[in-house]
Amino acid sequence: MAYDIPPDLAGMSLLEIAEAVSARKLPPVDKWKPDATSDSRMRIAADGTWYHDGSPITRPAMVRAFASLLWRDPADGQHYLVTPQYRQTIEVEDAAFMATDMRVDGDALAFRLNTDELIIAGADNPLRAEGDPDAPAIYLGVRHGCEARVDRSTWLQLAEFALSQGENLTVESQGATFSLVPAE
Known part of the structure; x- marks a missing residue:
């Protein structure tokens, strides 16, 4: 399925923005409680660049896919990529x-x-x-x-x-x- 980039924010009305927000379907990572945990070997730099094994992830679609799986543990502040079977730690230098x-x-x-x-x-x-x-x-x-x-x-x-x-x-x-x- 092709990804449609949302229009320029300045050209959207609040109603259009609200509709775009509500239309986005994200995985229910807050409901998944996998037992298995490992290290993703990924890092989000302070400038927002995503890395895997030290190399930048250059495909925006991959970053969007991984970002949809992000969850931050409220107890210790650790960020995870979460699926129904696994959760993997991800280093976040500042903000996700x-x-x-x-x-x-x-x-x-x-x-x-x-x-x-x-x-x-x-x-x-x-x-x-x-x-x-x-x-x-x-x-x-x-x-x-x-x-x-x-x-x-x-x-x-x-x-x-x-x-x-x-x-x-x-x-x-x-x-x-x-x-x-x-x-x-």
């Missing part, structure tokens, strides 16, 4: 995904990930700020405990939007309010 674009539509903030997935920030997909208040790292909850780090250009879009709303560097999306300043 990168948020590479953002769109404001009404009361919602929509983000495109490096895997072409669309995520609408809200209570189920919160934004959080970490690190230095002068240069924070912003993360977006994606699914199954995994997060996306907001890349620099998207952070600038987000900060510009926050400043247009007032001086306190907070944003709202789907009724939830998020600070873009790390807690001290």
Whole structure:
């Protein structure tokens, strides 16, 4: 089956974004509880590049397929690739995904990930700020405990939007309010 890249985020309405989000069918990795665990010999670098045995995975379709199997254990923070029979550890240097674009539509903030997935920030997909208040790292909850780090250009879009709303560097999306300043 051919993969259809979603249209440019700027050209989509919130309804179109919401429909694309709900149409995506993902494996139920949170329901699978395999006994067997091994090492995948895979790593997701801080810049979002996926590696296997030290070599980058250059096929976007492979990255999207593996990304659909990601789960992060809430007890120890370890990331896994999960199937019904196995779970394999995967090293994640920072975040499992990168948020590479953002769109404001009404009361919602929509983000495109490096895997072409669309995520609408809200209570189920919160934004959080970490690190230095002068240069924070912003993360977006994606699914199954995994997060996306907001890349620099998207952070600038987000900060510009926050400043247009007032001086306190907070944003709202789907009724939830998020600070873009790390807690001290």
